[in-house]
Structures are given as C-alpha cells and as structure tokens.
Amino acid sequence: MAESSRITARDGVRADARRNRERVLVAARAVFAEHGIDAPMATVARRAGVGVATLYRHFPTRDALVRGAFAQQMETCARALTEALAAVDPWQGFQQLVETVCALQREERGFPAAFVAAFPETASEHARSRQRAERDFTTLVRRAQASGALRADFHPSDLAVVLLAHCGLATALPDDGAASRRLVAYLLQSFRTDPANKPLPPPAALTLRSLPIATASPQGQRPSRA
Amino acid sequence: MAESSRITARDGVRADARRNRERVLVAARAVFAEHGIDAPMATVARRAGVGVATLYRHFPTRDALVRGAFAQQMETCARALTEALAAVDPWQGFQQLVETVCALQREERGFPAAFVAAFPETASEHARSRQRAERDFTTLVRRAQASGALRADFHPSDLAVVLLAHCGLATALPDDGAASRRLVAYLLQSFRTDPANKPLPPPAALTLRSLPIATASPQGQRPSRA
DNA sequence: GTCCAAGCGGACGATTGCGTCCACTTAAGA
DNA sequence: TCTTAAGTGGACGCAATCGTCCGCTTGGAC
Structure with a gap:
C-alpha cells in the first residue's frame, strides 16, 4: 500500500x-x-x-x-468524560465534567454554538463517538446516584438541558464568565441529593444524540429561510 | 385641540x-x-x-x-411582576414570576429572542419601564429573602442569568416544553434557602437593564458582519 | 534544472434580503 | 357624488454572501 x-x-x-x-x-x-x-x-x-x-x-x-475549528475542544470534552468516569468519587467526576464543558463553552467563544449546532447525524464517525459519550455519561450518572450524592431523579437528558441553557447564556453574554459560573453553581447545587427536594417535572424526552442535530439548521443554530 | x-x-x-x-x-x-x-x-x-x-x-x-409583535407578551411580564409584588407570600410571588415569564418564553416561539434582543436603550419609554421593573424586582427579592425562603446570596442580576439561559434552551428546543419546565424547576429549587448550600461564585456584574441591550445586535441577537 | 500535478487566488454569476420610490386605489368628509 | 390625502403594492436599485470556475504558481520528485 x-x-x-x-x-x-x-x-x-x-x-x-x-x-x-x-x-x-x-x-x-x-x-x-x-x-x-x-x-x-x-x-x-x-x-x-x-x-x-x-x-x-x-x-x-x-x-x-x-x-x-473546534475539534480540539470536542476532544477535550471527550477526555473530560473519560476522566470523570475514572474519578474515585463519581459525584466529583460528574461535577468536574459539567464544569469543564461549561468552562470550554465560555472560554472559546463560538464554541457553544458549534457544540450545539454540531454534526449532521450522517457523520457516522461522530454519531458513533456521540453514542459512546452518551452511554458513558449514563454510567457516570448511575454511579453518582448510587453513591448517594446525585439526586435520584436526575436524568441523563438533563445534561442536554444544562448545556443548551448554558450555551444560550454564554452566547448572549460573552463577558468575563461570571454569569456562566453562577448558573453552573446554581445547577450543580440543585443536582445534589437533598431530602428537601420536591419532585421534578418529567425529564425532557430527548437523548443527547437527538437534539442538537434535529434542531440546528445546517449552519449556525438559528432557523431562517422562508 | x-x-x-x-x-x-x-x-x-x-x-x-x-x-x-x-x-x-x-x-x-x-x-x-x-x-x-x-x-x-x-x-x-x-x-x-x-x-x-x-x-x-x-x-x-x-x-x-x-x-x-410581542408587546402583549411584554405586558404580561410586567403584569406578572406587579402580581408578584402583591402576593402575600413573597416567595410564592417570586416563583410565580419566574414561571410565568419562562412559560411565555416557551409558548410564544420567537418571543425569547425578542425578549432578549429587546429594545435599543434609546427608546426612553421602554428604558423607563425597564428601570421600574428592575426596581420592583429588587424589592421582591429583598422581601422574599426577608421571609427566609429565598437564599440570601441570590442577586437580582441572577434573574437575567435565568432568563438568558432559559431563552437559549427554549430557542434551541422548541418542543413541548419539558426541558424548559425541568430547567425552571431545577433553578427554583436551588434558589430556595437551604442550610446545606455552599457559597456561590460572585454575581454577574450586570443589571437587568444593561445586558440584553448592550449584547444584542440591532436585529436578532446574533452578532455578524465582518 | 526541469516538469507537472497539486495547490492557489480572485473574479464572477447567482441568490437572497433590504428599503425606497412612485403610480394607483380608496376611505371618508363635504 | 366628488375630492383628496392617506394608504397601498410591487418593481427596482443596492449590498452581501455564496460557491465555482479557471488560469497562474509552486513544491518536490527525478
């Protein structure tokens, strides 16, 4: 050859x-x-x-x-997931993961949009790695719940909720990141197990895989065209 | 005349x-x-x-x-604030307010973007009403904190954080609103006073007034132009 | 040094959206 | 009914961006 x-x-x-x-x-x-x-x-x-x-x-x-342009950042995300799974304390891993991804979103402007707009589902290579990421994350969630630190009704799809919300914030406010940090802190806090927690509304019926793809227009994330 | x-x-x-x-x-x-x-x-x-x-x-x-197009929705928001201030239980009012605005954002597609992109600061009429809204909201926050239900370190600017984040979510996922409800529930939960709460990062240095305006390009919310 | 395919750049036609101009229509007072 | 200013619609000129085509340049093998 x-x-x-x-x-x-x-x-x-x-x-x-x-x-x-x-x-x-x-x-x-x-x-x-x-x-x-x-x-x-x-x-x-x-x-x-x-x-x-x-x-x-x-x-x-x-x-x-x-x-x-953002392949490197994507890899960092993947690595963060791997590390999270390897962490001794699964809650620590979980927290680390969320914080790392959000930090990336806030540091590399444009990345949030890219992250969400992401890949057309046809890109098989990416579809595969996404699937794996999803599976790994679910594992992480289950472990963290088993450890008692992550609330039992946290659903893996909630990660998508967090990331999309944070993406919106980071995109709207490309500032020093104070708002972003604030949001992440609030959310992580509410993810912790707490006897006082009231029941949540049902989780969004979406997988990590399904959403950014279906929603985002081929380029950018804002629909248009008449 | x-x-x-x-x-x-x-x-x-x-x-x-x-x-x-x-x-x-x-x-x-x-x-x-x-x-x-x-x-x-x-x-x-x-x-x-x-x-x-x-x-x-x-x-x-x-x-x-x-x-x-969205004047009506804007008014609903304003009314929600008035009602929140009138509520007997300030926490109830606070919660109602957040939920109402977020519900609007999720129901009337396009409204979130409009809400955030909002008015150029020159529109004095709107600037004024915005100022009043901000003042009223601060009052509401203080009352809710005094009642012991709202965490003491909640900062009025956190409302902007919530709304922007939720706007991002609602825009990215114009679905049945499950994700939106989920986010709101998580956030409200973490706003409640809780002895187990760890300290938050400092609040974002922005007023309700400052942010959507300064950030948003005149039309839409996405910067562009080379 | 010579050669040539890979690589390059910019001109170009097409498409899309903006906002204005102007000739036609119509509501409604007399 | 008559009048006229307010209101209307669409053609038009302009600008931005897209993605391609094509003739020139150059890396690097020989």
Missing part, C-alpha cells in the same frame, strides 16, 4: 497545503469567536491570508470548517 | 390602515415563531397579504415590528 512514486510529501499532502489548512483553522477560531459561526467564509479566508477557493477546498462546507 | 376637519376617522387612522396593521402583527408573530425573528420582512408581508411598503410604513425597522 506504499504511496506511489511521484506524489508529494510525508502524508501525501503538500507542505504549503498543510500550512494553509492550519492557518485557516486558526483564523476560523478567531473569526468565529468575534462574529459567531455565521461569519462570512470570505472573512475567514481573508484573515487567514488565503483565497476563498483554498478555504473551500479544505473545508467544502461551513459545517466542516466549524467542526475542524 | 379637536382634530381638524377633513381628516380621517376615530383615532386619526383610516380603517384599512388599522386593519392592515393588525394583520401584519398577526403574521409577524406566526412567521417569527416559525422562522425566528430574523425571518425576511417580505415573508411577513406576504403572510399578512400586504405589500412590503405597507409593512415598512407601519414598522420602519425590524426592531419596531418585533417590539410590536
């Missing part, structure tokens, strides 16, 4: 192409942070110092670009 | 104009609900069965239209 002769360098990609790809990603993060993930593609290209065509060659759709 | 002779009917507005205005408002609510408050003006006009010019005459800017 060795690469046939004449063709290119190391990984079969020309050096300048690889360089440009990286430049585009950096620019995309910056621009998305500044103007939201709906910012014109041309702006990203200009910022990266490349032509539009180059941008489109590397990332044929806005979605691909968004995904590429 | 009687209206001078020849001119028009009752309130100085021709009957057909008044009729059209109403039709536009109805259409706007429908379209905004369906496509978000960024929906093309022309779509609203078509839905209302009027020409664009007519729409623009009645509502020169998209903002004016949004404001007009």
